[in-house]
Amino acid sequence: MSIVDTIRRSTGKLLPTKYKMPIRGHRVLVTGAGSGIGRLMAIECADRGAAKVIIWDLSEERAAETAATINAAGGAAEYQVVDVTDQEAVEAAAEIAGDVDILFNNAGVVSGRDFLDNTQESVDRTLDVNVRSLYIVTRPFLKGMVERDRGTVVVTASAAGVVGVAKQTDYSASKWAAIGFTESLRVEMKRRKHRVNTLSLCPFYVDTGMFDGVKTKVPWIFPILRQEDVARTFVDAVEAGRHQVLLPWTVRLVYIGRLLPLPLFDAFCGLLGVNATMEEFRGRPGDRV
Template identity: 55%
Template sequence: MARGTRLSGATVLITGGGSGLGRRMALGAARRGSRVIIWDVDGGRGAAVRDEIRAAGGRAEAQAVDVADRDAVKAAAAGAGPVDVLVNNAGVVSGQQLLDATDEAIERTMQVNVMALYWVTRAFLGGMANRRRGTVVTVASAAGLVGVARQTDYSASKFAAFGFNESLRAEVRAGKLGVNTLVVCPYYIDTGMFEGVRTRWPRLLPILQEEQVATRVLDAIEDGRQELVLPSLVNLLPVLRLLPVSVFDRLMDVLGVNRTMDHFTGRSSEVPPAKAAGPTPAS
């Protein structure tokens, strides 16, 4: 197992930290003694989590950053300074069939869920390597292990996120950079992002709770884990791909995986505010 990162006294930066799983991880890291930096495209959301942490006696800063904007990421990273843990958590979903999704929604999904991984990680990885310590977390998804109907763009983006982490892990090992990588692949989380999704076998593939997943991710960071799949049954889904395609598809039908999005009413890909001169400074 790789070397973990102790959260007490660490600086933890979380993208998409103003809501959902990101907010829960920010609150949890602060309770463990971390200084937390919250990046969110919505400055108001990030500031609210910052204030929540400070009200509880913790240390937190917030920056309004569109992680899909390469220049904004560079400017914000310069203001944030070095970090010990980077959590690439920002993500969006359109929840539309390929023929129904707008061009803008598809592009936004790829920009936030894929390209932002490169811009944000590049901004902080060098500093971690120079100090020979730190952890880079990539929040992928069970949809990055097996494709799901009505998620063509989202599933593709999460497959890419999983591949990004795998290649990054190979790079840091080959270069002996002293940095750990952790990929997180949860099934649906009850954050509102996938409002309306249903699961046929709740005992086997339950809708996960934010606090539960956040705690497991923070534990994994400290333990030095390199992969976290929730629930554990999801680990079997890629293995089933060794079966003939017709058998694999039938099993997905039995599990109800491709019907989970039939009643989806969650939010579409977020559109960032009008581009300003630069990111809001940390405060």
């Protein structure tokens, strides 16, 4: 018996429990799967033998394209056009979709505006899509997971929920909330002895089109990540039963640095190139968030 197993037994299993969930043979639903990381995660799940991959997106054209790509490769996929902020629409779509074993809450938006330049309408939209939808989408599928005592709820958060980023106060706040949602739900499932895992995905600079127009100087410790690598790592994390993924690993430096007194933490972030000034956030050719 390993030391970890011994400690887990002696502490009444207080340590985090890994509920490994193989993709093969299970039903998967991915929101925002018409493009970006969501599309790649859906395709990756199909390649690993998912029983069915259900695609949700606001764009019928993009959703249909993702489903067609999966089906053409021999997988099983279907799509639905769903606004994840519309509770009635989500509940109706969930009824049609049926039971889901692995739910990827991936849909998200970003405004990328200075705090004083942002509009309340834009802020509300960010919070609706990035936070409120987590409750709306998860609830109808979580019931079935609890009844079957098996499932995984995944939330695509962001390292912006760990590291403060200028010009993204609403986005960062929404991703802090997304991480809190995931962690609190995990604790609730554990306390109620339900074998339902939760996983928060926290990448930083990923080479997608989501942040086009939000030009910024990329901190030297945060390399721009390839979408394919991120999607593969995230699906690996589901199968391994992990609870959180921070990408790249250097984000952990800032995560741990929060234990420092605030002046030292700010100096530490400045040294790493994280706390850029607003002038530096004008970027260089090719820079992307």
